[in-house]
Structure formats: structure tokens, C-alpha cells
Amino acid sequence: MKFDWRNNRDFFAGLVYIGTGAAGWYMALDYPFGSALRMGPGYFPIVLSWIMIAFGVAIMMMGIKNNVKFQGHWSIRALIVLPIATAVFGWMMEEAGFIPAMLVLIPLSAASGNEFNWKEILPLTIGLTILCTGMFIYGLGLPYPLIKGLWGY
Amino acid sequence: MELFHNLVFGFSVALTWQNLWFCFVGCFLGTLIGVLPGIGPLATIAMLLPITFNVPPVAALIMLAGIYYGAQYGGSTTAILVNLPGETSAVVTCIDGYQMARQGRAGPALAIAAIGSFFAGTVCTLIIALFGPPLAEVALKFGAPEYFSLMLMGLVAAAVLAGDNITKALAMVTVGLLLGIVGTDVNSGMARYSFGIPELTDGIGFIVIAVGVFAIGEIVMNLGDPEERLVFTNKVTGLMPTKKDLKDSFWPIVRGTGIGAFLGVLPGTGPAIASFSSYMIEKKLSKTPERFGKGAIEGVAGPESANNADAQCKFIPTLTLGIPASAVMALMLGALTIQGIAPGPQVMTQKPDLFWGLVASMWIGNAMLVILNLPLVGLWVLLLKVPYRMLFPAIMAFSCIGIYSVNNSPFELYLTALFGIIGFFWAKLDMPPAPMLLGFVLGPLMEENLRRALLISRGDPTVFFTRPISLGFMIATVLILVVMILPAVRAKRADITDPSHVS
Numbered sequence: 001m002k003f004d005w006r007n008n009r010d011f012f013a014g015l016v017y018i019g020t021g022a023a024g025w026y027m028a029l030d031y032p033f034g035s036a037l038r039m040g041p042g043y044f045p046i047v048l049s050w051i052m053i054a055f056g057v058a059i060m061m062m063g064i065k066n067n068v069k070f071q072g073h074w075s076i077r078a079l080i081v082l083p084i085a086t087a088v089f090g091w092m093m094e095e096a097g098f099i100p101a102m103l104v105l106i107p108l109s110a111a112s113g114n115e116f117n118w119k120e121i122l123p124l125t126i127g128l129t130i131l132c133t134g135m136f137i138y139g140l141g142l143p144y145p146l147i148k149g150l151w152g153y
Numbered sequence: 154m155e156l157f158h159n160l161v162f163g164f165s166v167a168l169t170w171q172n173l174w175f176c177f178v179g180c181f182l183g184t185l186i187g188v189l190p191g192i193g194p195l196a197t198i199a200m201l202l203p204i205t206f207n208v209p210p211v212a213a214l215i216m217l218a219g220i221y222y223g224a225q226y227g228g229s230t231t232a233i234l235v236n237l238p239g240e241t242s243a244v245v246t247c248i249d250g251y252q253m254a255r256q257g258r259a260g261p262a263l264a265i266a267a268i269g270s271f272f273a274g275t276v277c278t279l280i281i282a283l284f285g286p287p288l289a290e291v292a293l294k295f296g297a298p299e300y301f302s303l304m305l306m307g308l309v310a311a312a313v314l315a316g317d318n319i320t321k322a323l324a325m326v327t328v329g330l331l332l333g334i335v336g337t338d339v340n341s342g343m344a345r346y347s348f349g350i351p352e353l354t355d356g357i358g359f360i361v362i363a364v365g366v367f368a369i370g371e372i373v374m375n376l377g378d379p380e381e382r383l384v385f386t387n388k389v390t391g392l393m394p395t396k397k398d399l400k401d402s403f404w405p406i407v408r409g410t411g412i413g414a415f416l417g418v419l420p421g422t423g424p425a426i427a428s429f430s431s432y433m434i435e436k437k438l439s440k441t442p443e444r445f446g447k448g449a450i451e452g453v454a455g456p457e458s459a460n461n462a463d464a465q466c467k468f469i470p471t472l473t474l475g476i477p478a479s480a481v482m483a484l485m486l487g488a489l490t491i492q493g494i495a496p497g498p499q500v501m502t503q504k505p506d507l508f509w510g511l512v513a514s515m516w517i518g519n520a521m522l523v524i525l526n527l528p529l530v531g532l533w534v535l536l537l538k539v540p541y542r543m544l545f546p547a548i549m550a551f552s553c554i555g556i557y558s559v560n561n562s563p564f565e566l567y568l569t570a571l572f573g574i575i576g577f578f579w580a581k582l583d584m585p586p587a588p589m590l591l592g593f594v595l596g597p598l599m600e601e602n603l604r605r606a607l608l609i610s611r612g613d614p615t616v617f618f619t620r621p622i623s624l625g626f627m628i629a630t631v632l633i634l635v636v637m638i639l640p641a642v643r644a645k646r647a648d649i650t651d652p653s654h655v656s
Contacts (some may be wrong), residue, residue, distance in 0.1 A: 009582055013582040016578075016602075017328075020331070024346070027584035028346075031338075031345060032341070032482065035612060037612030038608070044334065045345060045346070052328070054318060055323060057323035059324060062320065065426060071581075071583075072377060075374070078376040079373050082372060082570075084572065086549070088564055089561030091566075109550075111374050124300045124543055125546075132551075136554055141207075141560055
């Protein structure tokens with residue numbers, strides 16, 4: 001089989017390891033290395049980074065040899081929407097309170113799937129918000145405002 | 154009679170109302186997520202960890218342990234009834250369990266699974282009680298070189314046995330070790346890999362990594378490759394196994410328990426390997442191997458006992474040495490640390506209530522699972538009808554609240570989002586995340602023990618090979634690597650871990 005690096009899973013895996021190791025090594029150059037007797041803060045990271053790079057090279061070679069392709073589909077939509085939903089939740093908790101954060105998080109998460117139906121998501125959102133408010137705010141007593149400045153703390 | 158004395162003490166701790174309640178909640182939640190495919194014990198424990206902050210350590214650990222073994226148990230229920238393994242460990246149970254259900258013998262299959270698990274749970278409780286204290290005593294004599302070698306062995310074993318590609322698994326251990334460095338160095342006070350972000354000088358929370366990679370990363374994967382779900386509900390009539398069933402299952406249960414207990418103590422072997430091994434052995438020993446795959450009760454009894462035994466014996470290295478034998482155990486240690494208890498052999502002497510209470514609670518929990526599961530089978534099957542598109546927003550909600558509650562800081566959520574993305578790419582590149590989590594938890598300990606060991610030996614690295622116990626661990630590490638790299642063993646192992654070879 002012809003070697004095609006663009007769709008070679010292990011070739012990319014190797015690249016990621018080498019990249020991680022190289023970045024770890026470069027950043028650790030700023031930390032004093034010390035000696036074996038008195039390990040400095042740079043000792044362990046630098047040794048690990050080299051090990052990392054060595055593994056990366058080995059895996060890259062393996063990829064060139066075995067030519068395994070990427071498996072399955074790429075859920076780009078979920079990959080973008082779910083992390084955004086997570087981050088927005090954090091930001092909303094700080095700025096707007098628990099209830100608004102939940103009301104945004106749940107439909108936004110649901111929107112990362114391919115089947116989105118308001119008739120299902122609306123009751124789910126309201127139900128989960130009530131459940132979580134009861135469990136976490138009243139049940140466990142987590143100290144978050146329900147709606148910032150208006151309700152709760 | 155010290156054993157008896159200790160167990161009585163353990164039961165006196167576990168039988169308080171509060172601890173019973175947490176044990177019940179743990180088992181219930183565990184069964185719930187065991188039944189639901191698409192969410193495993195790892196993500197659940199990570200998600201619920203923050204809830205246990207306000208609870209005393211004993212109760213917290215009892216609940217988390219309940220989630221863990223409850224999940225193994227719940228996974229088998231759906232495997233038998235609808236041919237759908239809720240957890241990977243239940244894949245084998247599908248083979249004969251589902252066939253039994255189709256022949257109208259779902260009841261006996263469920264009952265035997267319950268009896269087998271309960272038997273394994275009872276035996277393993279005794280094993281932990283018997284071997285825990287002497288092991289901890291030995292471990293108390295360990296110095297820094299011994300600890301370093303032991304951790305090295307644990308990490309190598311975990312990597313070798315966990316994934317199907319050893320090089321990648323070892324590389325992921327290294328990734329974990331590097332991630333563990335992030336934060337302030339305890340000795341020099343220097344902030345390492347913190348990118349100038351003040352929040353990162355405290356290090357990365359392991360809940361952030363666990364939820365990011367195992368919950369969010371998983372959801373992204375699942376949404377890309379939706380599993381087909383065939384729900385085929387059987388009416389369960391007559392739970393009681395016949396006398397012949399019991400006779401046929403007796404030795405498989407005993408052997409399964411033995412296999413599970415042995416593999417359980419080894420780091421890295423998941424319950425899936427234990428149940429596959431047990432299935433293979435039962436099939437080999439059987440006088441009528443052709444019945445396997447067509448509803449042989451031995452094919453349910455053995456593997457179900459094995460995976461439960463494995464799950465429980467994983468606690469032995471975790472509690473006595475402070476070395477987690479699997480990613481879930483790494484989370485347990487994390488829970489201990491958050492509670493302000495340093496994991497290690499001293500836990501048993503300094504916190505006997507924690508150790509013995511937990512051991513006793515496992516037996517109580519196993520009994521609860523039998524009571525909880527058999528009558529409630531109908532309810533669990535009903536749960537399977539909840540479609541994934543409704544389930545994953547709920548998982549997201551619990552995960553996000555959990556993470557926020559750790560430090561009340563939105564930064565943790567930004568970091569989780571990042572790890573969700575990283576986790577997805579890891580999965581796509583076939584880079585196994587479980588060894589990474591072990592490396593991450595052990596990283597700081599390893600660095601500290603390496604530093605101390607080299608300080609004692611005045612910078613001489615041969616210290617790891619001149620002290621007998623340390624040398625033993627080093628030899629074992631090399632042996633594990635050599636044995637696993639030999640092609641014959643690898644071929645056999647592929648048989649065990651790949652379900653398609655079994656039937």
C-alpha cells in the first residue's frame with residue numbers, strides 16, 4: 001500500500017507525542033536542571049520530554065509501517081459546540097447565576113447532536129434545571145445565586 | 154482472631170445509618186450507570202466527586218466504591234436481557250446470558266449472575282481483610298527507592314496490560330506524568346508549565362482531566378458514531394435457578410472468583426480481561442464446549458464472578474500501597490487526597506475506621522445489589538428506553554456543576570472544555586487515556602521519590618538495583634515488558650481482549 005501521511009493515524013499520533021515532548025523540553029529549559037544528587041525543577045520534565053520524543057518517533061515509524069487509517073466519523077459539530085457549552089456555563093455561573101447557566105447549557109449541549117427537537121429539549125431543560133436546583137442548591141447547599149442579584153445569595 | 158476483631162470493627166463503622174445510606178446511594182447510582190451504555194464508572198465518579206466533599210471521608214469512599222462495583226453489576230443485567238453490555242466487562246456475559254434469555258431463562262441467568270457476584274464479593278472482602286494488613290506492614294518499610302520502583306512497575310504494568318498497543322500506552326503514561334508536573338514545584342517554589350496563568354500554578358485538577366477526557370470527549374465520540382440500540386425486552390418469569398443450574402455453576406463461580414482476584418491485584422488489568430479469561434477457561438474445561446454460545450449457564454456464572462472479584466481486589470494495592478491499579482482507583486486516591494488523607498500504607502493504621510469500614514461496606518453493598526437488582530430488573534430495562542440524545546445533556550449538566558463546585562471558578566470549566574477537545578483527538582488517534590490518568594496521579598509522587606532516592610544515594614542511580622526490594626520491582630518491570638513483547642503471548646492476549654475471538 002502506498003504511504004499516505006494525510007490519512008495515517010499512527011503517523012499523526014507520533015507527531016503529537018513528538019510535539020508534546022518538544023514543547024515540554026523547550027519550556028523546561030528555563031527551569032534549573034540541577035544534578036542527579038540535587039534534582040532541580042527542570043530535571044524530571046526534561047528527562048520525561050526526551051522519553052516522550054523517543055516514543056513519538058517509535059510510533060511515527062510504526063505508522064509508516066502499518067498504514068492504519070483514521071476510524072469512524074468526525075463529529076465536528078459536537079467537537080465545537082460541547083466545549084463552547086462547557087465554557088459558557090462557567091462564564092454564566094459567574095455572571096448570571098445558576099438558573100440562567102443551566103438554561104443555556106442544556107439546550108446548547110443538546111444542539112451538538114444531530115437530532116434536535118424543541119418539543120423534547122424544552123421539557124428536558126426545565127425538568128433538569130428544577131431537579132439540579134433542588135439537588136445541588138437546596139439539597140447540598142452549594143452557595144450559588146440562582147439569578148445573580150435577584151434571587152438567592 | 155485479629156481478623157475477626159477487625160471485621161467486627163469494620164461492620165460497626167459501615168452499619169451506621171449515614172454510611173448505610175451512602176452505600177445504598179452508591180450502589181443505586183452504580184447500577185443506574187451500569188445499565189446505561191455510554192457512561193461508565195470513571196466519568197460518573199469524576200462527576201460526583203465534588204458532591205462528596207462535604208461528607209466525611211469514610212462515607213465518601215463507601216459511596217464511590219458502591220458506584221464502582223455497582224456499575225459492574227448493572228452492566229450484566231442489560232447484557233443478559235437485551236444483549237447490550239452496559240460496561241465493557243459485561244461483553245462476555247452477552248454471549249451466553251442473552252441466549253439464555255431468548256430461551257426464556259433470563260431469570261436463572263440473572264439470579265446466577267447475582268449469586269456469582271455475591272460469592273465473589275464475599276470472598277474478596279475476606280481476601281482484602283486477610284492480605285491487606287500484612288501488605289501494608291511490608292509497605293511501611295519502603296523507602297524512596299522502593300516506592301519509585303514500585304510506581305514504575307505499576308505504571309508499566311498498567312500500560313502493558315491496558316491497551317492493545319504497548320508503545321502508545323507507555324507514551325500516554327508519559328503524557329500523564331508531564332501533565333502532573335504542571336503547577337508549583339514543591340521544592341523550589343517554581344511554577345512549571347503554567348503559561349503565566351495564575352490558576353495553573355495550583356496544578357491541573359484531576360477531575361478536570363477526568364471529566365474533560367472521559368465524559369465530554371466520550372460524548373463527542375458517541376455523537377460521531379452513534380451505536381445502534383436494539384431494545385428487545387423479555388418478560389422475566391421465575392427467578393429461581395434449578396438445582397442443576399446451581400450445580401453446574403458452582404465450580405465456574407469458584408474458578409471465576411479465583412481468576413478475578415488474582416488479576417485484580419495486578420495493575421492495569423480491567424475487569425474485562427478477568428471475565429474473558431474466565432470464559433475461555435470454562436469453555437476449555439467444559440465436557441460439552443459446544444453448548445457455549447448457546448446459553449450455557451457456566452458462561453454467565455464464571456465471567457460474572459470474575460469481573461466482580463477483579464473490581465474488588467483492585468482495592469488491595471490502592472489501599473495498602475497507595476498505588477492505584479486502574480484509572481478508577483486513581484480517582485479513589487484523588488478523593489482521599491481531597492479529603493486530606495495522604496494515600497499509602499499508613500492509612501490502615503492511622504485511619505482504621507476508613508479501611509475496615511470500607512471493606513465491610515463492600516460486603517454490605519454486594520448484598521444490597523442482590524436485593525436491589527433482582528426485583529428492580531423491570532425498572533432498569535425501562536431506563537434503556539431513554540434515548541441518548543436526552544441523556545447526554547443531563548450528563549453535561551451534572552459534569553459542569555460538579556467541576557464548578559470544586560473551586561467555584563469558571564477557569565476550571567474552560568480547562569475542561571480544552572481537555573474535552575484533546576480527549577476527542579486522543580481517541581481519534583487511538584491514544585488510550587486511562588494510562589494517562591494513572592501517570593497523572595502518580596507523577597508528582599514519582600518525582601518526589603526519585604529526588605529523595607537520589608539524595609540518599611548521593612546521586613548514584615544504581616540505588617534502585619542494589620536494594621533488594623527495589624531490585625525485585627525492577628526485575629518484575631523488565632519481566633512484564635519482555636513477556637508482553639514476546640509475540641506468542643501477544644497473540645494469545647489478543648484472543649482474550651478481542652470479543653470476536655471468544656464465541
